[in-house]
Amino acid sequence: MRGRLDRMRTAYSVETVRTAERALMARLPDGALMQRAAAGLAAASADLLGGVYGRRVVLLVGSGDNGGDALYAGTRLARRGAxxxxxxLAPDRTHPGGLAALRRAGGTLARPDAADRLIDRADLVIDGIVGIGGKxxxxxxxxxxxxxAARSGAVVVAVDLPSGVEADSGEVRGAAVRADLTVTFGTHKPGLLVDPAREYAGTVRLVDIGLGPELPAEPELEAxxxxxxxxxxxxxxxxxxxYRRGVVGIAAGSARYPGAAVLAVSGALRGGAGAVRYVGPAGHAVIARFPETLVSDQGPHKAGRVQAWVVGPGAGDDVATVxxxxxxxxxVLLDADGLRLADREAVRARTAPTLMTPHAGEAAALLGVAREQVEAARLAAARELAARYRATVLLKGSTTLIVDPDGGPARVNPTGTPWLAxxxxxxxxxxxxxxxxxxxxSARDAGSVxxxxxxxAGRLAAKGAPIGAHDVSDAVPRAWRDVRRTRPDAGGR
Structure with a gap:
């Protein structure tokens, strides 16, 4: 897994990035920051093409600095024989320095109404239409x-962010460029890590332009x-x-859904706690599969001491247990039927941590909106749900998000595979x-880890083929060992 030893990726808002850029530009010669970005963009484009000489490159140039980045990168590619x-797209507001540089390097200009033939013949299309402030x-x-560009055979490279997606939220509220590669500068932007925008970005390459020392310690998003x-x-x-390692209680399953109890227990047994107590009507199924489980049918209050509870998977209509x-x-981790059965005020009134783990449909029901609204604005939905319930929220999906109720950086999970659905x-x-x-x-760390x-585990189990939930559970120890190997003191212990 290339690059897996790297520390977390961080993403910052447009406002934060612009403030940092202004501070950096005040100490640099005029135009130096744009030249750094253009150099990184040109190098990434050349790497993607596997060679520059004789290649056909089309720049889609808007009026902002992204257009200037594209023009200067195009200048570098033209000097190498492309x-x-x-x-x-805005001839009267095109970056003048970038335009002059491209002309000196032998580049040519075209109007949008002449672009179809050019794009169809291109090896590379560079998207510099809209900057990170686009809405x-x-x-x-x-x-x-x-x-x-999407229909052509050309490779599409986006400058900083695919034009048409929203940098801060990851929302896509209209047509947008679909890139094969996005070359972003200085830091990631939240939209590059959160769907649906992430889907438009393709592979993301971060170019260091010296922005790091100007960025605040706390980002908007972490991966x-x-x-x-x-x-x-x-x-x-x-x-x-x-017992010192912790005991987790699992209140899950029902006569109709005993498998939910078995699967929840399987995940719990592989999660680092020392023992698992199961409470519910699926005790026989749980013991048959995992005889090490401590089973009770007396209800949560009489199950014995635990350090945390999981409630809800396959629980049916068991309001009393929830x-x-x-x-x-x-x-308490609240999932599945538990999300539907829980009293909102009871959740809000809790003083111990609560971790809610809805998928988009469950989040939509809790928020009283359509599922499509949650999927279109995942980050906003997770933050709203956390604020309403005063709970940490793990919003499952194509990009899983973890959000605390008291603010701070949201976390986005970078692992996974569609086979986990x-x-x-x-x-x-x-x-x-x-x-x-x-x-x-903590709830935030537990959800993130x-x-x-x-x-x-899903990736390791699937390897490109369909899997069942039990395969995921069985692969958790392999995933754990894979992660632990990055610690210098792991030593196989």
């Missing part, structure tokens, strides 16, 4: 160019990497026993997250 044509999708005159997760994983000490668990003064996969995730809570992780391991 045939470069700039399609000017509401592409303007009508740019839409045909984006569509033509943990192997080393970050390794530092958070619970590890038993020499004097540990099963209420009893929410009344406990320990961390299978029945019971979420039950495994719930058990895994609950076990990490019982082992002492659980999502990371779960996604990595």
């Amino acid at each position: 045939g470069v044509t700039a399609v000017l 509401g999708g592409l303007r009508p005159d740019a839409v045909p160019l984006a569509e033509r 943990l990497q192997h080393a970050d997760v390794a530092a958070l994983l619970p590890r038993p000490a020499v004097e540990s026993d099963k 209420s009893e668990v929410l009344d406990a003064d320990v961390p 299978t029945a019971g996969s979420g039950d495994v995730l719930s058990g895994l997250g609950g076990s990490l809570l019982a082992a002492g992780l 659980a999502a990371y391991l779960h996604g990595l």
